[in-house]
Amino acid sequence: MTKASDLLVQCLENEGIEYIYGVPGEENADFMMSLEKSDKITFVLTRHEQGAAFMAEVYGRLTGNPAACLATLGPGATNLITGVADANMDRAPMIVLTGQGATARLHKESHQIMDVVDMFDPVTKWATTIINPDTIPEITRKAVRLARSEKPGAVLIELPEDVAKLESNEKPLEPRRYRRSIADRDDIVRLAKRIAAAKRPIILAGNGCVRKRSSEQLAQLCELTGIGVLNTFMAKGCVDFVKPYSLFTIGLGAKDIVTCAIDAADLVITIGFDMVEYHPHLWNPNGDKNIVHIDFIPAEIDKNYHPEIEVVGDIADALEQLHAQLRELDFEFDLKQQQNTRIEMMNELNAWENDTARGKVKPQKVLSDVRALLPPEAVLLSDVGAHKMWIARHYQCHEPNTCLVPNGFCSMGFALPGAIAAAMVQTENPVVAIAGDAGFLMNVQEMETAARLNSNIVVMVWEDNAYGLIAWKQWAEFGHHTDLSFSNPKWTALADAFSWSYHGVSNSEDMQPQLAAALEHQGPSLVVVSIDYDENQKLTEKLGQLTCTI
Template sequence: MKASDLFVKCLEEEGIEYIFGVPGEENADFMMSLEQSDQIRFILTRHEQGAAFMAEIYGRLTGDPAGCLGTLGPGATNLITGVADSNMDRAPMLVLTGQGASTRLHKESHQVMDVVGMFEPVTKWATQVIHADSIPEITRKAVRLARTEKPGAVHVELPEDIAKWETDKKPLAVKKFRRSVPDDKAIDRAFEKIKSAKRPLIVAGNGCIRRRASKQLRMLCEKTGIGVVSTFMAKGCVDMDADYCLYTIGLGAKDIVSCAVDAADLVITIGYDMVEYHPSLWNPDGDKEIVHIDFLPAEIDESYHPEVEVVGDLAHALWMLNERVDAAGALEFDLDQQKAVRRDMWAEFTAHKDDDTENSIRPQKVLWDCRQVMGPDDILLSDVGAHKMWIARHYQCHEPNTCLIPNGFCSMGFALPGAIAAALVHPDKRILAISGDAGFMMNVQEMETARRLNCNLVAMVWEDNAYGLIAWKQENEFGKHTELDFGNPDWIQLANAFGWHGHFVANSRDLASSLEAAFNEQGPSLVVVPIDYRENGILTERLGKVTCSI
């Protein structure tokens, strides 16, 4: 068979379900081969960046990679932002690019550049197929690396002439392995630290949204009562209704949740990625006792120097801890500060739930209504901007992977294409993408993709006619901001032009009913809210005066 046929068969063997992308001349053979597959569905997107975000969300929701595809040169460069986002947010992904014929790669040539070299800094592995017979090994290695903790993106480049080569090789069978488990002595040391602590606290990171890890974490907290502070990407690792859920940490300023960290005499980090929330923000003096539990050893940092490191499968590590808790019996801790944090944060969440405002709606009210309309297993995706800070702080979750926030690479333009992938993976769930007006317009072309696929999703835009997060940060530091205002389209006409349903919600009292109506419409719906970002400055001022109550 042709090399491109073999490549597709190898991807089928790996169980790949979707490839998102924009084809070009140099991957025409691959596309012809892919068209013959009855297992892999190709989703044509309107921009390669959108394709990469779709593949990222598929990976985050399933734990398995999807493909994103572009041609050489500009097709490949268009992919790179979404690829970097996936890699830094620990989502498995296959990046598939075409390339000019191997006979012209050594010289100046049309659209030819070192694509493999470009992807190396933003992937776990990037390689070029230089012989058709190597495709089975490359594909097996690529998928294994993409899925191996911590997951990420892997790039494979197939030159156009090699795609045509004949080969008699066959796909390699998929053989999976069990992750290594932690050392018993390390678990014993961690448990002794926990037993001797008076005010232990868990900081849960991205690794805790794995289903098995979340289950074992909840069991540990039920047995001990130890509170859990989640990073943005760990939302839902414990149920928001549980007494030990202390909500989310990650704002640059000190927040109420920080009081629990300040009071802790032992911080147990579980599946924590410092790329999300740097330890210098919660351990500025480097004096906190830390137990690190994760798939990998701790990153070296002067503010993060754990006394104990438990390295291995995260769910198994928590199971081992739970076994020791059961054997030891009841543990006694002082959890008063943690109870106060939960009480005070809940007061924050409910403060504006009954707002009745016109022509401008507070972020707190929007998110309260979103939470009421969304079920426990429904999925909210946040773009990047000022709204992300409010979602991170005020939208809490019942289950893992029900609030998807980009928080490592933090790329704008993420939410709309991501929502399309979420709707494909979970057509039975409500999918809500929240974007600022700036982030939404960065991948607005994918409105056509959503319409063509007839996705049931709701995209909500918070309109402030500016780059609101940058304005917020500049105001905080300099007392003013630079030129950041812009105009917007007529949103209802935009929705109509793409065949979407459209809603402009000017009054807070109408928001919940408008959202409910949008979710009950067939196909994609746009809901636009004029947002009251005066609340940004008010929040900053209040956070600057936070005092810890008990």
Template sequence: MQASDLLVKCLEEEGIEYIFGVPGEENADFMMSLEKSNKIQFILTRHEQGAAFMAEAYGRLTGNPAGCLGTLGPGATNLITGVANSNMDRAPMLVLTGQGSTTRLHKESHQAMDVVEMFKPVTKWAVSISHQDNIPEITRKAVRLARTEKPGAVLIELPENIAHLPSDKTPIKPIRYRRSNPDKSVVAQAAQKIVAAKRPIIVAGNGCIRKRASNSLRQLCELTGIGVISTFMGKGAVDLDSEHCLFTIGLGAKDLTACALDASDLIIMLGYDMVEYHPHLWNENTDKNIIHIDFLPAEIDEHYNPQLELIGDLANALDMLREALAEYELDFDFSQQQAVRRDMLVELAEHKDDTSEGKIKPQKCLWDLRKALNPEDIVLSDVGAHKMWIARHYHCHEPNTCLIPNGFCSMGFALPGSIGASLVYPDRNIVAVCGDAGFMMNVQEMETARRLNSNIIAIVWEDNAYGLIEWKQDTEFGRHTPLSFGNPDWMQLAEAFVWTGYFVKNSADFSGVLNEALQHSGPRLIVLPVDYDENPKLTEKLGKIVCPI
């Protein structure tokens, strides 16, 4: 068969469901082949970056890669920010790019650039197909690498002259393998260290929301009573209503949750990604007693040198640890953890009854949002000041129901990401929370959402500025550089893209508007002027944190 047909057949064999993107001349053969597939749906997007973010959300929610596609040159460069975001957020992804004919790549040539070399720093593997018979092996390797812990992005480049060459090869059938378990003797050592501790604590990272790990963690908590702090991307590893939930850590300044961490004499790090919350922020003196449990060994860092490492499948490691601990009589002091949870619950509810007019407090918006959504509904955060508030004030009942980009941290994720999420879960409420800056970075995907009739709500916090940068500059320098900008007439924008639009001016009205929007389907836009006077107030509060005990 033709090489482009073979690539599509290989992708079908791998179970690929969606490819998002913007095709070009150099991947025309692939597009013709893809059109014949009754297993893979191509979603035409309005920008390649939006395609990558859609594929990332799909990958984070399913654990399986989707494809994002661009042509050579500018198509590939447009993809790269979303690809880097996916790779650092540990989302499996296949990146598919066209390329000029191999007969012209050795010289100056129209739109030609070394795409493979450009993508190597932001993928787990990047390869160009140099012979059509290599397609089955390349595809099998690419998908295996994308899915293997820790998951990430893989690039396959198909030059235009290779795409239409004949091949008699057939797809390689995927064979899944079981990840190895930690050594039993090391598990026994970990159990002994935990039993010997008085105030152990767990920090749940991004790995805890993948591969059944959350269920195993919850069972461990029920047995031991140990509390869990999550990173931004570990939300929902334990239920927010559980007494074991100590909410999140990761803000630059010390928060209440850090009090429980400081008071602990043993920190159990689960599925921890250093890109989220660097250890120098919580282990400045390098004196913490640490157990590292993850799919991979710990990254080397002078502030993160675990005394013990359990390496293997995270869920199985937690199950083995629970079985080992069941043999012991446990006696821990959780008074500090209980006090932190008590005080954080007060903080979260502080502005739930706010009725201010003209601007809406971040805390009020997120309180109402949490109350309105079901446990399995999904919130996607963009990047900006609102992300800090979501990280601190929006918590989850289930894993993977709050998607925050916190590795590469690219603005523009939430709107296209919500489109990808709605394809995975069309019957759930999918809500993107964006700043006005981040929303406008991929505003063109409003048309994609309308065309697909995506069941999404985009909530835009309007402050007419790059609010997070203002916040940081004001904190550090006492002033900020010019960061203000204008915005469109939001309701006219919604009308132009045939979205249902709402503008909310008063705190007391937001809950009702949100619940009304949730009764409708299709794409909906809610815009509210946000009270970012709360930003410096939070900075001042965190700077004066006094631990409960």
């Protein structure tokens, strides 16, 4: 006979779970005692459950396999939910483990008791409770399979404290993986002919393209056809930005240089496109664009997104088949407008590398210097705020999954805990997180976790003493903004309190030397930049005057 909590740990080990991040409580004490005996799973104690969820999310996004986050019942579970929702909507595989009170008191009012399973239902792919210990192997196998299946997401397993003490004769189920279904060959043939008949096709690459095989096949397709690729925020790096077919990132919500390319297109080829990132009404407002859809799943129904052809199945395989079909066809595309878009955007990106502003540093200059210092395989994580818009537009990637942007649920507080998990996965590569002063302080307690783990991370805070993105959006719509300002801690004292190295930047000329020093430091480093957010309004005004020549 095996104790239920021991059996759950054995099942998680059997599924290849490497890390559980969390804050335990009284109601999952049996599980923690069982976990302590494991030599296959590492438990990472965090300072807040939300931080644990963001760590598990980043692990899932970087590896394609789930990590787990753990909390006790009641307030522990509610603290998890924002990070879990973020992972689920950003399509990161995750297992959520929560404790619960004894089953004898779940039917009535009782201390800290609430219906955790129902609460998590809207933000997970599946949420369940273990009532019978004999079901643990099936529940765990189903949970991991669902979490990994397209589109990936979060799954909740709740273990009540009395059930954890029960015993079972069951054994873990052997994980048996399946191959994704492949697209119908007739659909591929139709798609190839439709693309060959177009004059100005363009590719809109979404989150599904950052899977390694998908990005490799996408690059081969573009090498063959020359068709330009616009990527969404979460698809950054799906094609190397130095390639002539990279048209950079789309999704600001306002017309930008790169949107001129989609305006000019007579066929939009969406690949792995996810509506949670960039709604079609922003790039197809009249619903008159010719669209073809390649994805793991059928298209979401939307009046602005009504594809004439849907190729449903494994993306990498579909692109490989499409490549083979197009090799046999004649096509002649007019891609001059796309080439001009790339040149214009490259000029925009390169215009700031020698900026010499003092007192405050322009966002464009910061990101130019960050890109210049980081190797292609380095991982950059963005929090949510005005800086995210600048990262999306001005930070370019060579490889997939080297710029992690939360762009589905878009939760602030993501970057610091996410960087800790990224450093666990990318042990040989630099990890840099960029956050605003608002988002950074939302999970500032994880500075202690980073110090305790001696995480090799650099967290860069863009200081403007305000909720800058909200101010930007209010100003753009109403011509002014409400009072959104606040004060900040003494950054040097904060870094010292948590034994982090500290680097302050207020002049452009200091950006690269200070960042380089932070990257060389063994352990966590804090870089605080006095950021010039006057550039927000200047960019809005500039884009408002943009006209596209087709």
